[in-house]
Structures are given as structure tokens and as C-alpha cells.
Amino acid sequence: QKEVEQNSGPLSVPEGAIASLNCTYSDRVSQSFFWYRQYSGKSPELIMSIYSNGDKEDGRFTAQLNKASQYVSLLIRDSQPSDSATYLCAVIRGSNYKLTFGKGTLLTVNP
Amino acid sequence: NAGVTQTPKFRILKIGQSMTLQCTQDMNHNYMYWYRQDPGMGLKLIYYSVGAGITDKGEVPNGYNVSRSTTEDFPLRLELAAPSQTSVYFCASSSHARDNEQFFGPGTRLTVL
Numbered sequence: 001q002k003e004v005e006q007n008s009g010p011l012s013v014p015e016g017a018i019a020s021l022n023c024t025y026s027d028r029v030s031q032s033f034f035w036y037r038q039y040s041g042k043s044p045e046l047i048m049s050i051y052s053n054g055d056k057e058d059g060r061f062t063a064q065l066n067k068a069s070q071y072v073s074l075l076i077r078d079s080q081p082s083d084s085a086t087y088l089c090a091v092i093r094g095s096n097y098k099l100t101f102g103k104g105t106l107l108t109v110n111p
Numbered sequence: 112n113a114g115v116t117q118t119p120k121f122r123i124l125k126i127g128q129s130m131t132l133q134c135t136q137d138m139n140h141n142y143m144y145w146y147r148q149d150p151g152m153g154l155k156l157i158y159y160s161v162g163a164g165i166t167d168k169g170e171v172p173n174g175y176n177v178s179r180s181t182t183e184d185f186p187l188r189l190e191l192a193a194p195s196q197t198s199v200y201f202c203a204s205s206s207h208a209r210d211n212e213q214f215f216g217p218g219t220r221l222t223v224l
Contacts, residue, residue, distance in 0.1 A: 008151070034212070043201055043215040044154070088153055097142055097161060097205075098169065099213065101153035 003027060004091050006102035014110050019076040021105050023089030026070070032092040033065055033072045038104065039085045048074060079109040113137055115216035117202050123222045124192040132187040132219050134202030142205045143185040144213065145169075145177065147198040154201065160185055192223045 005024050013019045021035075032051055036044035048063040050056045050072065056063045062075040072091075076083055086104040093100065118133045136143065141162045146154040156169030160179040174196060176188040185204075189196060199220050203213040 004153075043218050045215070046212050049212060098156055098159060099144075099154075101155075103151065103153040 002102075003093075003100045004089055004102040006087075006089050006105050008103055008105060010106040010108055012108045012110060013079050015079060015081060017079050017109075019079045019083065019107055019109070021074040021076075021087050021089075021107065023072045023074075023102055024070055025072070025089075025091045025100075027091070027093045028067075028070065030067075030070075030091045030093045033063070034090040034092075034099070035061075035063060035072075035074045036088040036090060036101075037085045038088060044088055076107075079107075081109045081111050083107060084109050115202055115204055115214050117200075117216035117219050119219060120217065121220050123224060124189075125224060126192060126194065128192050129188070129190050130192070130221075132189070132200055132202075132221075134185045134187065134216060135183050136185075136202075136204040136214070136216075137183065138204060138206070138214065139182060140204035140206045140214075141182065142207075142213075143179065144203045144205075145175070145185070145187045146201045146203065147171065147196075148201060148218075149198050157187065157200075189221075194223050197221060197223045 035048040038044045050063040050065045060077045064073045088104045089102040090099045115136045144159045145157040158177040160166045202216040205213045
């Protein structure tokens with residue numbers, strides 16, 4: 001089983017809809033979870049981090065973490081065409097400093 | 112405050128050539144990282160450093176070397192370039208281990224022919 005798994009997509013949603021991106025991880029001692037957005041040809045940029053079970057909201061973005069199910073998700077409300085990008089899930093296991101990335105989910109928001 | 116800068120932006124190498132990818136950060140971050148990203152794939156960690164003088168291997172270190180003589184700089188050296196090293200290389204830095212909100216440079220697109 002891969003350490004961090006994401007549906008590669010593409011995920012296509014209409015403008016104004018909710019986009020739901022999912023990520024599962026294999027290591028139960030994982031402690032820190034991140035969502036990065038990467039536009040085509042650009043570098044990743046952090047959009048959300050979450051460390052404890054539950055929801056964390058920041059503007060139109062909500063990260064959800066369920067450690068018992070080893071599952072982290074990102075919801076984007078009122079999706080805009082400018083949200084079209086690849087979303088990378090990343091996880092830190094235990095006390096090491098290393099991020100493990102999923103392959104990313106390509107999101108397309110159609111006007 | 113430029114953040115993380117990388118040079119060059121693009122480079123074409125012939126098989127067997129060597130080169131150094133430069134990375135500099137001006138945020139006084141202790142932690143620095145080198146990743147490679149192949150098409151349709153996530154990022155793979157090549158090497159990382161937790162401070163000046165301290166480096167360690169990541170997931171895919173073969174064919175690469177690093178050094179960290181200062182807090183600001185973390186160059187990546189490719190010896191004897193191979194076509195398998197064709198990729199986009201990203202340097203990143205962070206101030207904390209656990210929180211580890213990494214800031215990425217713009218990347219270097221390398222082609223080995």
C-alpha cells in the first residue's frame with residue numbers, strides 16, 4: 001500500500017459547486033497533514049494544514065481529518081475557475097521532518 | 112524578502128555531464144529540502160538538511176549530492192547526468208519540523224539528452 005494515496009482525477013466540477021478532494025495514508029503515527037495547490041508549470045503552495053481530528057476552515061477551504069480512518073480531505077466551496085490546479089496531499093510521519101506527498105488530484109472548475 | 116530562489120530555471124545536459132542546481136533562502140530557515148517531480152507524479156524527496164553542516168538522504172538520493180555550508184544555501188550536485196534524471200527540481204525550506212510548512216522555490220526544469 002502506498003504511503004499517501006489520492007485519486008488522480010481529473011475531477012471536474014461546475015463553477016459555484018463544492019469540490020471534494022480525498023487522501024488516505026497508511027502510517028497510523030502520522031501527525032501532520034497538509035494540502036498544497038500546484039498550478040501547471042508552477043511550484044506547490046501551501047493552502048491548508050491540519051494536525052488534529054475534525055474540521056479546519058479557512059475562507060472557502062475546509063480540511064477534514066479522521067485519524068481513526070486514516071483519511072484527510074479538502075473541501076472547496078463556491079469553486080472558481082481559478083481553483084483549477086493539482087492538489088497535493090502531504091503527510092509527516094512521527095518525529096521526522098520529511099513530507100511524503102501523494103501524486104495529486106487534478107481539479108478542473110468549468111465556467 | 113525573496114523567499115526561496117533557484118537557478119537556473121531551465122537546463123539541458125548531455126549524458127555524463129555534471130552540474131549544480133543552486134538554492135538560496137532568505138527566511139533564516141533551518142530546514143531545507145530538495146525534491147524532484149516527474150510528470151503526473153507527486154514530489155519525491157532527494158536530500159534534506161536540518162541545519163548548516165547537516166544533511167541526510169531522502170527517498171531517491173542516488174546520482175545526487177548536497178552540501179550545506181551556510182543556513183541560506185543548499186546546492187544540489189548532479190554527477191554523470193543520466194536521462195532518468197530528467198525532471199523538475201524543487202528546493203524548499205521550513206522553520207519548524209513538525210509544523211513543517213514548507214515554502215518552495217520556482218523550480219529548475221532539467222532535461223538530460
